[in-house]
Amino acid sequence: MSGHSTYVPKSAAARWLESRLPILGLLHSSFVVFPNPRNLNYWWTFGGILSFMLAAQIVTGVVLAMHYTPQSQLAFASVEHIMRDVNYGWLFRYLHANGASMYFLALYIHMFRGLYYGSYKAPREVLWLLGFIIFLLSVATAFLGYVLPWGQMSFWGATVITSLFSAIPFVGDSITTWLWGGYAVDNATLNRFFSLHYLLPFMIAGVVVLHIWALHVPGSNNPAGIEPKSDKDTLPFHPYFTVKDGFALVCFLIFYGWFVFYVPNYLGDADNYIEANPLQTPPHIVPEWYYLPFYAILRSIPSKLGGAAAMFGAVFVIAFLPWLDTSRVKSAAYRPLYRIFFWIFVACVVLLGYVGAQPPEGGYVLAARALTVYYFFHFLVILPLLGLFEKPRPLPATIADSVLGPKGQGLSTETNPMPGQ
Amino acid sequence: MRLCSIFGRAIRLSLIVVSTAALTGVPVKVSAAETEQQGQATGSHEAAKPERQSWSFAGPFGKYDPAQLQRGLQIYREVCSNCHSLKLIAFRDLADPDGPAFSEAQAKALAEEYKIKDGPNDAGDMFERPGRLSDYFPWNFPNEQAARAALTAVPPDMSLLAKARTYERGFPLFLIDPIIQYQERGVDYIYALLNGYTNDKDPNWNEYFPGHRIAMPNPLSDGVVDYSDGSPKTVQQYSKDISAFLMWAAEPKLEARKRIGFRVLIYLAVFAALLYLVKRKIWARLHRGGANPH
Numbered sequence: 001m002s003g004h005s006t007y008v009p010k011s012a013a014a015r016w017l018e019s020r021l022p023i024l025g026l027l028h029s030s031f032v033v034f035p036n037p038r039n040l041n042y043w044w045t046f047g048g049i050l051s052f053m054l055a056a057q058i059v060t061g062v063v064l065a066m067h068y069t070p071q072s073q074l075a076f077a078s079v080e081h082i083m084r085d086v087n088y089g090w091l092f093r094y095l096h097a098n099g100a101s102m103y104f105l106a107l108y109i110h111m112f113r114g115l116y117y118g119s120y121k122a123p124r125e126v127l128w129l130l131g132f133i134i135f136l137l138s139v140a141t142a143f144l145g146y147v148l149p150w151g152q153m154s155f156w157g158a159t160v161i162t163s164l165f166s167a168i169p170f171v172g173d174s175i176t177t178w179l180w181g182g183y184a185v186d187n188a189t190l191n192r193f194f195s196l197h198y199l200l201p202f203m204i205a206g207v208v209v210l211h212i213w214a215l216h217v218p219g220s221n222n223p224a225g226i227e228p229k230s231d232k233d234t235l236p237f238h239p240y241f242t243v244k245d246g247f248a249l250v251c252f253l254i255f256y257g258w259f260v261f262y263v264p265n266y267l268g269d270a271d272n273y274i275e276a277n278p279l280q281t282p283p284h285i286v287p288e289w290y291y292l293p294f295y296a297i298l299r300s301i302p303s304k305l306g307g308a309a310a311m312f313g314a315v316f317v318i319a320f321l322p323w324l325d326t327s328r329v330k331s332a333a334y335r336p337l338y339r340i341f342f343w344i345f346v347a348c349v350v351l352l353g354y355v356g357a358q359p360p361e362g363g364y365v366l367a368a369r370a371l372t373v374y375y376f377f378h379f380l381v382i383l384p385l386l387g388l389f390e391k392p393r394p395l396p397a398t399i400a401d402s403v404l405g406p407k408g409q410g411l412s413t414e415t416n417p418m419p420g421q
Numbered sequence: 422m423r424l425c426s427i428f429g430r431a432i433r434l435s436l437i438v439v440s441t442a443a444l445t446g447v448p449v450k451v452s453a454a455e456t457e458q459q460g461q462a463t464g465s466h467e468a469a470k471p472e473r474q475s476w477s478f479a480g481p482f483g484k485y486d487p488a489q490l491q492r493g494l495q496i497y498r499e500v501c502s503n504c505h506s507l508k509l510i511a512f513r514d515l516a517d518p519d520g521p522a523f524s525e526a527q528a529k530a531l532a533e534e535y536k537i538k539d540g541p542n543d544a545g546d547m548f549e550r551p552g553r554l555s556d557y558f559p560w561n562f563p564n565e566q567a568a569r570a571a572l573t574a575v576p577p578d579m580s581l582l583a584k585a586r587t588y589e590r591g592f593p594l595f596l597i598d599p600i601i602q603y604q605e606r607g608v609d610y611i612y613a614l615l616n617g618y619t620n621d622k623d624p625n626w627n628e629y630f631p632g633h634r635i636a637m638p639n640p641l642s643d644g645v646v647d648y649s650d651g652s653p654k655t656v657q658q659y660s661k662d663i664s665a666f667l668m669w670a671a672e673p674k675l676e677a678r679k680r681i682g683f684r685v686l687i688y689l690a691v692f693a694a695l696l697y698l699v700k701r702k703i704w705a706r707l708h709r710g711g712a713n714p715h
Contacts, residue, residue: 038707080509080581083674090674091681239703247696254689261682262481263599265584270607273585273671274577283631354592 005029030216035234036241037222039403043113044220045248046106052249053103054208058201060096061145064089068148070194072187075150076275094264100142101267102256104290107138115321116342118330119221125322127214130207132319137204139291139315144197146288150190151272156285158185158193164298167305184278224402225331226395233399284359292356293349297375299360300368310372317379324379326387334393338386345378468631471588471606471613474661478668479605481683484676485669487522492648493666494521496659499646501579504572504637506560509580510670513554519676520669529554574636583607583664583671588629607671608664615641615660 007028009015018024067086069078082089111131114120120128147158162179166172181188219228228234235241259266267289271282287295298311317324332339352371358364396402477486494515497507512532515523523531532552537559540547552559562568568575577585587606590598598604613629620626624638641656652658669675 077509084509084514090678094678235707243696243700243703247693247700250689250693250696254686254693257682257686257689259599261678261685262602263604264678265604266599270585270587273581 006033030212030237031242032236032238034216034219034237035228035231036220036237037224037228037233037399038235038240039222039224039399040220040241040244041223042244042248043109043117044222045245046110046113048245049106049249049252050103050110051208053099053106054201054204057096057099057103058205060092060099061198061201063092064096065198068194070148070191072150072190072276075148075190079149091260094260097268098256098259098264100145101259101288101290102252103138104142106252107135108290111135111318112346115345116332116339117221117223118225118325118327118332120322121325121330122322123218124214124221127211127218128322129319130211130214134204134207134211135318136315137200137207141197141200141204142288142290144193144200147185147190147193148197149272150276152274152276152280152282153269153272153285155185155276155278156282157287158189160285161287162189164304164308164311167308169305186278221330222399223331223333224396224399225329225334226399226402229398230400286357289353289357292354293352293375294356296352296356296368297372299356300365300372314372314375317376321379321383325383326385327390327392328387329392329395334395335386335390336393337390341378341382341386345375348374348378468588468633469613469617469628471609471629473603474605474609474612476605476608476665476668478665478675480602481679483679485520485665487520488650489662489665490521490669491523492650492652492662493664493669495648496641496646496663497579497666500640500659501663502558503561504568504576506562506576506578507558507580507670508560508578509557511555511557512552514673516554517673520673521666525554532556535559572636576637579667579670581671583611583667585671586610605668608668611667612660612664615663616656 005022005025005028007018007025009018009024014024064082067078067082067089069075079093082093084090086092114128114131143157143161147154162176162185165179166176168175177183179189180186181192219234222228269286269288286292294311294314297314298307301307301310327335327338329335332342348371352368352375355364355368355371360368476483477489478484497505512528512535515521515531516525516528532554535552535556535558536549537552537556538547539550542548560568562571565575584607588610590606610629614627614635617628617630618624618626618639619628625634625636627633627635641659643656644654646654646659648654648658652662672678
């Protein structure tokens with residue numbers, strides 16, 4: 001990113017703007033000529049998909065907020081008003097609700113891509129930490145948003161999670177009362193959750209800007225895990241990756257559209273179509289699917305403080321990944337042992353998710369505990385030790401070599417300034 | 422979630438005790454733990470699983486059958502409305518062409534049969550007036566306490582019942598459901614429930630209700646509603662029609678959603694195909710080599 005951009009404005013209007021605020025040049029250098037490794041696969045398209053989904057959630061959310069009433073006696077009915085009377089209100093509601101699920105699907109794929117290819121390793125540690133902050137903010141945003149329809153699951157999910165803060169020794173009860181704005185989840189809680197739910201996505205957007213800035217310092221990682229060495233290794237972002245990201249986005253939208261139009265309530269909970277009743281607990285309080293692994297970890301420890309600590313620990317351990325993984329080799333493509341443990345970890349998380357949706361009875365209790373232990377074992381024992389004992393496969397000399405073999409014929413030479421030059 | 426302090430357990434048990442009493446209207450036995458294990462609602466292992474029925478509104482091209490919805494409305498008005506409210510449906514909704522498809526005049530006449538409380542007038546008094554298209558279906562009871570006093574439990578509002586009820590599909594069916602577009606679990610459950618009063622000696626025993634004890638005794642019997650269009654006057658027909666009506670009441674925009682969905686997905690599929698071809702053409706430049714594409 002250092003050095004002046006190569007952008008030459010073509011029109012007088014563009015020259016006028018560029019000399020006053022060089023935003024056109026910034027956009028040009030960041031998203032037109034920016035060099036990307038030529039061997040990126042489709043797992044790299046999810047960052048762009050996530051940016052789109054964030055914008056989509058903000059747009060649909062702002063429209064919904066024009067018709068929603070954040071008051072405990074009126075909220076549920078206002079959502080039904082949106083579904084029945086507001087023109088295309090049903091569409092905005094289903095887009096926003098399913099959009100949250102699609103956002104998390106893309107987010108988890110994006111994160112697992114990072115895990116597999118070592119995208120969190122030096123020099124991208126700050127990039128990873130910024131991504132972790134985005135993840136935290138997203139989890140908070142979705143939690144706040146789910147409370148707003150004020151259904152049974154909204155109310156009771158809010159009660160369960162906010163009650164966790166009372167586990168903090170000495171100050172827990174005071175903090176929880178302060179959070180609630182009262183002695184239980186009630187209208188005051190709903191009102192402030194609405195305010196925060198509107199606020200947080202714009203904070204996410206700000207951190208996303210930092211995230212892309214931090215990315216553009218070293219440039220993207222790639223499936224081989226070796227840094228570009230010459231412009232033979234890269235291609236300009238436009239048109240190669242604009243069109244590839246665009247195609248991936250449209251495919252993702254088809255998947256998204258399938259849910260919105262054909263099975264819009266599949267990912268939700270039927271109990272949330274019952275208005276919140278503080279005097280009646282649902283038989284099974286279950287969060288949305290994207291929280292299930294952490295919910296399983298929470299329930300697996302038979303102590304309120306221990307469970308909450310384990311759940312938050314399971315989230316925060318992700319931030320320490322750059323320092324837990326001791327391997328010098330980035331990509332799992334060249335780490336045959338790590339690859340096995342990666343897929344075992346994926347299976348562990350998926351199974352934790354399944355167990356999180358079941359009642360905490362019988363065999364599920366033992367399963368949840370075993371899987372929770374393995375989850376932490378992966379991060380705190382396996383990853384540090386693997387880097388010390390694993391014998392990685394020999395790395396290719398350059399990215400171009402890994403794409404086309406050592407001869408590297410038939411590659412057009414793009415003249416691209418490398419990042420940092 | 423297990424609140425494992427003694428205090429937490431006591432709170433949870435008392436909540437379950439209260440809600441069991443509320444749901445069944447039956448004095449709760451000593452062992453509340455037993456009731457808890459038998460299952461409260463959607464998670465019960467004992468209640469039978471409803472079967473999949475065929476519905477006119479199922480599938481990507483599903484539509485409501487206006488005649489069926491009109492029969493369902495008749496069942497609601499003659500049977501269900503004695504206890505249940507339908508407070509999210511307005512009389513104007515009955516003229517929905519994607520729903521019951523009454524004419525506006527018919528809907529207006531139906532509205533005028535109801536007495537709606539309104540006011541205060543200029544003298545400061547509340548008064549009753551005939552219903553208008555803009556009014557919502559009134560409830561037979563002035564408030565929940567009156568309903569509970571008369572019926573021992575509060576009958577749930579029916580506007581969203583078809584989306585508020587479901588049953589466990591289990592593994593691996595729950596993975597297949599979004600692919601085959603099975604989203605009628607609510608109405609399948611309601612239909613099964615209405616045909617599930619299989620114990621002649623116990624009017625509150627239902628095969629499909631979790632825990633088997635339901636506060637509502639069998640509301641339907643053969644011949645209880647007089648259909649004028651020749652449809653069979655059987656419990657099976659009644660339960661099919663009322664379930665379809667409840668599905669419309671919960672999802673009045675279903676037809677528009679599926680119609681628009683089809684067009685959107687076709688558009689996106691064509692768009693994806695075109696983008697893919699463009700992507701291939703652009704990336705093929707790399708095999709030609711030499712020239713700088715800029």
